[in-house]
Amino acid sequence: MTKWEYFVAPILSHVAQQLLNNFGSEGWELIQLAPGPNPDTLVGYFKRPSAS
Structure with missing residues (x-):
């Protein structure tokens, strides 16, 4: 099963x-x-596969 890490960031237009x-x-x-x-x-809101 893939484990994910998440990241939230402000995006200036x-x-x-x-x-x-x-x-x-x-x-x-x-x-x-x-x-x-x-x-x-x-x-x-972003995600990518976790390295661990």
């Missing part, structure tokens, strides 16, 4: 593509984007 590409290059898969605390910020 004006640099969203760069942030998502950086997380993707580290093996993180975006699960969901949700509204953040202000209109310019989203919250990204």
Whole structure:
């Protein structure tokens, strides 16, 4: 059975593509984007297989 690790991060709208590409290059898969605390910020939920 695959074990997962999870990561939650703020995603600023004006640099969203760069942030998502950086997380993707580290093996993180975006699960969901949700509204953040202000209109310019989203919250990204990510997962990747756990190394342990």
